[in-house]
Amino acid sequence: MTADLSKVVSDAQAGDEEAFRFLYRSLQPGLLRYLTALVGADAEDVASEAWLQISRDLPGFSGGEFRAWAVTIARNRAMDHLRRMRRRPSLPVPVQALAELASDADTAERASETIGTETALALIATLPPREAEAVLLRAVIGLDAGSAGRVLGRRAGAVRTAAHRGLRRLAVLLERQTLTEASVGVEGVPPPRAGGGPALRASHVEPADG
Amino acid sequence: MNPFRRADHADTERLLDSAHARADATLDQGHPVTPTETDATSPEVHLSAPNVPPVEPVAALLAAAAAPVRPGELAGEEAAVAAFRAARANPAAAVPQRPHRRRVTTGAVAWIGAVAATATAGAAFAAVTRDRAPDPVAPAPSRPSPSPHHSTSRSAEPGRSVAPVAPSPGAPSPVTTTPPASPAPVGQVHGLCRAWRAKKPEQREKALRTPAFQKLVTAAGGPAEVEAYCQRLVPETKPSEPAKGKPSPSAKAPQSPPRPGHPAGG
Numbered sequence: 108m109t110a111d112l113s114k115v116v117s118d119a120q121a122g123d124e125e126a127f128r129f130l131y132r133s134l135q136p137g138l139l140r141y142l143t144a145l146v147g148a149d150a151e152d153v154a155s156e157a158w159l160q161i162s163r164d165l166p167g168f169s170g171g172e173f174r175a176w177a178v179t180i181a182r183n184r185a186m187d188h189l190r191r192m193r194r195r196p197s198l199p200v201p202v203q204a205l206a207e208l209a210s211d212a213d214t215a216e217r218a219s220e221t222i223g224t225e226t227a228l229a230l231i232a233t234l235p236p237r238e239a240e241a242v243l244l245r246a247v248i249g250l251d252a253g254s255a256g257r258v259l260g261r262r263a264g265a266v267r268t269a270a271h272r273g274l275r276r277l278a279v280l281l282e283r284q285t286l287t288e289a290s291v292g293v294e295g296v297p298p299p300r301a302g303g304g305p306a307l308r309a310s311h312v313e314p315a316d317g
Numbered sequence: 318m319n320p321f322r323r324a325d326h327a328d329t330e331r332l333l334d335s336a337h338a339r340a341d342a343t344l345d346q347g348h349p350v351t352p353t354e355t356d357a358t359s360p361e362v363h364l365s366a367p368n369v370p371p372v373e374p375v376a377a378l379l380a381a382a383a384a385p386v387r388p389g390e391l392a393g394e395e396a397a398v399a400a401f402r403a404a405r406a407n408p409a410a411a412v413p414q415r416p417h418r419r420r421v422t423t424g425a426v427a428w429i430g431a432v433a434a435t436a437t438a439g440a441a442f443a444a445v446t447r448d449r450a451p452d453p454v455a456p457a458p459s460r461p462s463p464s465p466h467h468s469t470s471r472s473a474e475p476g477r478s479v480a481p482v483a484p485s486p487g488a489p490s491p492v493t494t495t496p497p498a499s500p501a502p503v504g505q506v507h508g509l510c511r512a513w514r515a516k517k518p519e520q521r522e523k524a525l526r527t528p529a530f531q532k533l534v535t536a537a538g539g540p541a542e543v544e545a546y547c548q549r550l551v552p553e554t555k556p557s558e559p560a561k562g563k564p565s566p567s568a569k570a571p572q573s574p575p576r577p578g579h580p581a582g583g
Contacts, residue, residue: 119401127401131394136386155393162401227381242333246379249337252330271329274375281374 116173120165127165131158134174137248138181140224144232144239145185153188157181175254178244182258230280231273238273241266336379509533510547 112133118126135154142150142157161177168176231242237259244255245266252263252270259266509530516524524530525540537546 122405124398124401128394128398131397132386132391135393135397136390137383139390140382151393155396158393158397159400162397163404165401165404222377222381224381224384224387227378227384230378231382242379243382245333246336247383249383267326267330270333271326274329274332274379277378278375281378285374 112173113170116165116168120168127162130173130177134177134248137243138178140228140247141178141240141243142181142185143228144243145182146188149188149192153185154181156184156188160184172250172254172257174248175250175257178248178250179258230277233280234273234276238269238276241269242273242277245270332373332376332379335376336383506533506536507551510543510551513543514547514551 112130115126115129119130135158138157139150139154142153146153157177157180160180164180228243228247231239233239234242240259241255244250244258245252250258252266256263256266261269509532513521513524513530513533521543522540525534525543533543533547534540537543
């Protein structure tokens with residue numbers, strides 16, 4: 108896929124609008140999910156900023172892994188955003204992520220059958236930031252460890268370790284969740300739902316629609 | 318009952334890779350992937366799908382996180398394409414030659430903006446005062462400028478008003494124009510005076526401490542003399558338009574930093 112992508116990238120650099128669309132469509136979903144873990148509800152705004160810069164700087168892109176280059180831009184925009192907001196880059200993770208998981212899956216069996224994307228992202232976002240970023244870059248955006256390391260300014264081995272720890276933590280979380288579900292019993296008891304919206308966004312109060 | 322606890326890094330890598338493999342599979346279906354082609358209506362990932370071993374809750378979680386595109390995730394596509402189009406139409410603004418110089422201080426950006434707004438004398442002045450390599454500056458590429466002379470009549474020497482200010486030095490241009498003649502020091506100070514006057518009064522003093530205005534300070538004999546000096550050198554011919562008058566949007570924008578507490582200023 109990387110070879111195909113580089114052809115598309117050079118087409119886009121030459122001005123092919125359809126090629127640019129393809130890049131957008133292939134990268135944006137993962138990018139948005141990654142940014143959601145970084146900046147919460149402002150992810151779409153940050154993604155827009157990132158695409159603005161990507162489209163401006165695309166002629167200067169000199170090869171290599173395009174997605175890593177683009178994700179680095181997006182991550183820098185996210186960090187700028189967090190600085191502007193004077194927030195620490197804490198991952199906005201509500202406790203109700205687990206409740207959302209419960210609402211998605213009433214029983215232990217079904218918990219291992221289907222998990223909503225939003226819930227999965229919320230759970231990943233409960234990890235320490237380094238681990239969450241490593242997992243998201245690897246699994247959601249699909250970078251290899253080396254490229255993810257370049258995005259994060261860390262070695263590939265450090266990314267592997269962080270991702271490994273993150274997944275282990277997630278496994279424990281899921282197991283605990285399953286046990287809780289089993290012991291409580293779900294017959295007719297609706298799971299506690301703190302907010303109507305998606306888990307990740309519930310922690311952010313957004314007065315104005317961006 | 319948690320097999321993952323004993324998993325080693327190789328297992329981790331395999332899990333992480335397989336999570337995205339699914340998303341890649343949807344990508345490789347064709348060049349333009351529209352949201353409707355993928356199963357955008359079902360954000361759930363079913364573990365019965367191939368590539369995902371059903372034994373691992375963590376694998377299920379990753380597969381869900383890497384699920385195909387969901388409705389709304391591509392909402393910004395047209396805006397992004399518009400930005401792409403704009404960058405293509407106006408490559409000068411894209412500054413592709415120096416992507417790492419984006420972090421110019423906002424002060425410098427504001428200053429350059431002010432210069433671009435006010436220095437009608439043209440490229441010679443801009444090229445000299447921007448602290449960049451003073452290579453011959455071609456006019457802005459591909460920007461139609463039907464009459465470059467129309468606004469530069471007052472007090473501009475002949476031959477200095479040929480080229481509009483090109484914000485990107487070295488941009489290739491098929492159009493051949495005469496490169497700006499060697500800038501006369503007097504004309505340069507003229508331009509500096511105008512640029513300085515274009516600033517807001519509260520920013521003028523600070524501006525004189527910047528290297529860009531050092532020649533003006535030197536020529537005037539000191540920061541305190543600049544105002545009188547400029548008044549002698551370039552009398553303000555249009556009293557109806559004071560210097561602090563109408564800063565162009567491009568000059569003004571970087572001077573007002575985003576206020577914290579108003580994240581969505583729309």
